[in-house]
Amino acid sequence: MPDKITIALDAMGGDHGAEVVVPAALDFLKRDAEVDLILVGNEEVIRQHLGGADNPRLRIHHASQEVAMDELPSKALRGKKDSSMRVAIDLVKQGEANACVSAGNTGALMATARFVLKMLPNVDRPAIATAIPSIEGHTWVLDLGANVDCTAEHLFQFAVMGSELVASIDDEIPEPCIGLLNIGQEEIKGNEQVKGAHDLLSGSSLNYIGYVEGDDVYKGGVDVVVADGFVGNIALKSAEGVAKMVSHFLRTGFKQNILTKLAALFAMPVINSFRKKIDPRRYNGASLLGLRGIVIKSHGGADVLAFENAISIAKKAVHTNVPERIAHGVEAQLEKRASA
């Protein structure tokens, strides 16, 4: 753990840019006494949003460009060498920051982070991991979209990375159990990659519990669910879709007439407490794993509270040195496999 933690924030990234990132930084510093923050982006814009607010643990690092939310990753990588996103990652590479947080374009963030920071030894691809709510608390899922065609070995590496991440930063889960996302039908069970990953995981020293299905993510009983990015992303988006549908039907249902509006008043405390439990803002901050540095992706539409949560995740990852843990974890698993 470093003496002092410094986190670089891409102040221009996301749907709201500095409008969210600057107040989130100020709020975070109020709650936190250990971390220094660097706001990376257009100095003038940042100063406008600071509105005179000052904090000795906050500084601005000017960057002249911005990566658009719909910009092609390859274009951002080639053409935006002074973007707020790129400079925030550069600061991590140069050791001026211990981690960076961006709400910008996922593809560009992934490509830039990989180019600048490079992969850890024995890790082939970066993966995106986040926690999502479940009946029993929450479940971590990776990969959420960085990799669409994965081999068994890739899935295996995701499992090791997910296990190390969660053991490091999730106080509630010191020894995460790992499940491999699959479908339930016997015999036609699993595609070739999933079957191969199952064999690799069964022979590992990870706390591997076998196959899980899509609904197990939300039931609980498994701490880390591993999937390729195509499947993981679609599972997550489908779940988001259902959550939005439920909330739509409840909202319109309670608005129907005077009686239902009265019912809403009575039901509100229950519905609000439920909303709070699954509040996506409390889960904001996905980790880009497998890199030689800590990069946290905030949701593009994050508000101040959500962005603060992403900064907290970055801080935890610095505290426990997640990249180093992952490097050791992967090495240990490879040694175990070689000696088997």
Add this chain to the structure above:
Amino acid sequence: MPDKITIALDAMGGDHGAEVVVPAALDFLKRDAEVDLILVGNEEVIRQHLGGADNPRLRIHHASQEVAMDELPSKALRGKKDSSMRVAIDLVKQGEANACVSAGNTGALMATARFVLKMLPNVDRPAIATAIPSIEGHTWVLDLGANVDCTAEHLFQFAVMGSELVASIDDEIPEPCIGLLNIGQEEIKGNEQVKGAHDLLSGSSLNYIGYVEGDDVYKGGVDVVVADGFVGNIALKSAEGVAKMVSHFLRTGFKQNILTKLAALFAMPVINSFRKKIDPRRYNGASLLGLRGIVIKSHGGADVLAFENAISIAKKAVHTNVPERIAHGVEAQLEKRASA
């Protein structure tokens, strides 16, 4: 359309067997004046559940064996030639029934149906399709688990079959628009199969609207969503998981104390109307597409109402001759492609 419609029911299939299938058959006949039903299974057990009830449009066809819910498909296919599932499908093959409905083991039903009925010309693999609720009504999705490793051509065939199925049996959707399930990230968008299917679909005369994401299934705005069985199954199960989580939190929330219990009384009409909208029983009955015959899969845990719904879907599929429409649809698309 045949003069008289006869549907064979696997009376022993599913978690509840004859206990659900027999009353569902009796209820269905009360509501329906056109269809004859055949209860296939252990005659003694069926008679017990009939309890003396009699209907000239209902007959029993004895079958001495049953396929267990966890039985391997290959084992059921080889060893259970007189199972209620097999005999129900045989009746379709022999022309004694126009369709069959089973709540039994999906893998065994798929394997047996494919073996007995054979595939339609130019269709490589059967697919499972069902409607699921959305904000705007419902969305049809296929494949839901029959195929785990699909080529672009398979996905294309699923799209044609889904389009023909929905145009045939869904009165609300005469010209279904088709979306291909994908993830949102640019550049890394889609795996190779999905990209290939996108090209095939773009060149077809289907009402193809391009890529959709997991949440679009529940938003509405697309009638048929095409995916390989691995992805489709995981998307569906994830959504089921979220729905169960929501219902768990609402239930426990409203049970917390005397105030929340009172709130529940007020909120109940709204919550019930919402529950009704997404009631899985109203959506029960998945179509096995691509076969030379009509086979409808009921959910294993279906109750009487849900099983009746599956019988209604079978009836509609007979009415509009779904297999013939699919055969024509596939042929027309292949001709279009050849002439391009």
